[in-house]
Amino acid sequence: MSPTRVLVLNSGSSSVKYQLLDMRGGDRLAVGLVERIGEETSRLKHTPEGGESREWSGAVPDHESALKAVAAELAKDGLGLDSPELAAIGHRVVHGGRRFTEPTVIDDAVLAEIERLIPVAPLHNPANLTGIRTARDLRPDLPQVAVFDTAFHTTMPESAARYAIDVETADAHRIRRYGFHGTSHAYVSRETARLLGRAPEDVNVIVLHLGNGASASAVRGGRCVDTSMGLTPLEGLVMGTRSGDLDPAVIFHLMRVGGMSADEIDTLLNKRSGLIGLCGDNDMREIRRRVDAGDERARLAFDIYIHRLKKYIGAYYAVLGRVDAVVFTAGVGENAAAVREAAVAGLEGLGLAVDGELNAGRGDGARLVSPPDARVAVAVVPTDEEMEIATQTYALVKESGNPA
Numbered sequence: 425m426s427p428t429r430v431l432v433l434n435s436g437s438s439s440v441k442y443q444l445l446d447m448r449g450g451d452r453l454a455v456g457l458v459e460r461i462g463e464e465t466s467r468l469k470h471t472p473e474g475g476e477s478r479e480w481s482g483a484v485p486d487h488e489s490a491l492k493a494v495a496a497e498l499a500k501d502g503l504g505l506d507s508p509e510l511a512a513i514g515h516r517v518v519h520g521g522r523r524f525t526e527p528t529v530i531d532d533a534v535l536a537e538i539e540r541l542i543p544v545a546p547l548h549n550p551a552n553l554t555g556i557r558t559a560r561d562l563r564p565d566l567p568q569v570a571v572f573d574t575a576f577h578t579t580m581p582e583s584a585a586r587y588a589i590d591v592e593t594a595d596a597h598r599i600r601r602y603g604f605h606g607t608s609h610a611y612v613s614r615e616t617a618r619l620l621g622r623a624p625e626d627v628n629v630i631v632l633h634l635g636n637g638a639s640a641s642a643v644r645g646g647r648c649v650d651t652s653m654g655l656t657p658l659e660g661l662v663m664g665t666r667s668g669d670l671d672p673a674v675i676f677h678l679m680r681v682g683g684m685s686a687d688e689i690d691t692l693l694n695k696r697s698g699l700i701g702l703c704g705d706n707d708m709r710e711i712r713r714r715v716d717a718g719d720e721r722a723r724l725a726f727d728i729y730i731h732r733l734k735k736y737i738g739a740y741y742a743v744l745g746r747v748d749a750v751v752f753t754a755g756v757g758e759n760a761a762a763v764r765e766a767a768v769a770g771l772e773g774l775g776l777a778v779d780g781e782l783n784a785g786r787g788d789g790a791r792l793v794s795p796p797d798a799r800v801a802v803a804v805v806p807t808d809e810e811m812e813i814a815t816q817t818y819a820l821v822k823e824s825g826n827p828a
């Protein structure tokens with residue numbers, strides 16, 4: 425029988441999230457995470473299906489070591505990378521530029537293109553590449569598939585994708601808005617249609633993916649028509665450590681008057697801005713604790729975060745014209761009731777409201793948090809980038825008759 429398992433690797437700048445899935449029934453055979461890679465004490469957490477989690481702390485100096493540690497953990501459960509049941513390895517790749525609009529089997533040319541895109545995804549693409557190269561070394565015979573964050577956004581019209589700068593200069597440097605978190609926006613918008621009991625072609629949705637990185641998208645009938653991230657994952661919403669939107673002249677000012685280099689400003693805007701720059705914390709749980717304790721800096725950081733979010737809800741309402749649902753997803757969106765409540769507060773005129781009890785309640789799956797008679801649904805839909813990547817990876821290797 426053909427192999428049916430897919431290992432999914434989501435390599436971030438300092439972490440690797442992974443899942444081993446059996447595509448026959450959709451079982452998660454193992455899930456895990458290596459975090460704080462490159463720091464003194466990294467942490468690995470591995471949970472086999474139906475078993476106890478195992479945790480381990482120690483130095484994991486780089487992504488290659490991280491992946492080898494993951495392979496060793498999987499092997500302890502008899503799920504090692506040498507298993508003949510493994511059909512493919514699916515990789516999240518953050519930047520696919522304009523070339524990659526679909527999941528793609530990775531060969532040397534694909535690797536070279538992902539490498540060429542490093543300058544526009546400096547936090548992400550290098551980690552993705554190391555993940556791919558290490559996985560290839562461990563199983564050279566297996567198809568490795570890249571699933572791109574940018575793919576879902578390639579349907580954006582030119583009016584949304586282009587910046588209003590000189591066209592020749594923009595084209596010469598491939599400057600345009602690409603958008604990210606697309607696998608999540610695609611999955612969540614589809615699941616929202618299912619929650620509403622309607623076909624994806626019939627619904628217009630605003631998706632708010634609020635994790636450490638955060639982005640909003642406007643999805644009309646299943647196709648993305650606008651999104652808040654741009655050339656790189658820096659534009660748009662206020663994030664854990666990234667500024668999101670700002671006047672580009674801030675950068676010239678910091679160079680000319682502040683004496684900072686381009687690299688220093690890059691680090692400032694990507695790693696020392698957003699919530700952490702505003703109040704010293706990037707974890708929304710800690711920020712809410714501080715707000716509840718009367719901390720003014722945390723309050724201001726929260727208010728700035730919410731103000732930006734509200735502006736994007738309004739903007740995408742206008743872009744879509746008719747909105748059927750506003751959907752919250754990812755770590756903050758799924759868990760922070762206070763963020764959802766504040767983001768739609770005062771938007772009753774747009775038909776948006778949350779029901780206090782439903783919003784404060786917990787639940788595992790997709791759920792509505794708006795009042796039953798609401799004109800526009802407000803929903804929480806847990807994202808599942810790993811399952812989506814596995815599904816796309818498996819479909820591609822089956823279609824190309826390529827399972828090992």
Ligand SMILES: Nc1ncnc2c1ncn2[C@@H]1O[C@H](COP(=O)(O)OP(=O)(O)O)[C@@H](O)[C@H]1O
Binds near residue numbers: 637706708709759
């Ligand atoms: N119970 C919670 N309440 C509020 N925020 C939460 C909660 N759980 C997680 N978060 C937030 O989710 C963030 C991580 O989200 P996640 O989607 O996992 O991000 P990423 O994939 O970018 O690492 C954390 O920084 C934290 O702020």
Ligand SMILES: CC(=O)OP(=O)(O)O
Binds near residue numbers: 518605635636637657
């Ligand atoms: C593209 C991006 O911002 O990803 P993440 O949220 O994983 O950092």
Ligand SMILES: [Mg+2]
Binds near residue numbers: 635636754
């Ligand atoms: Mg994420």
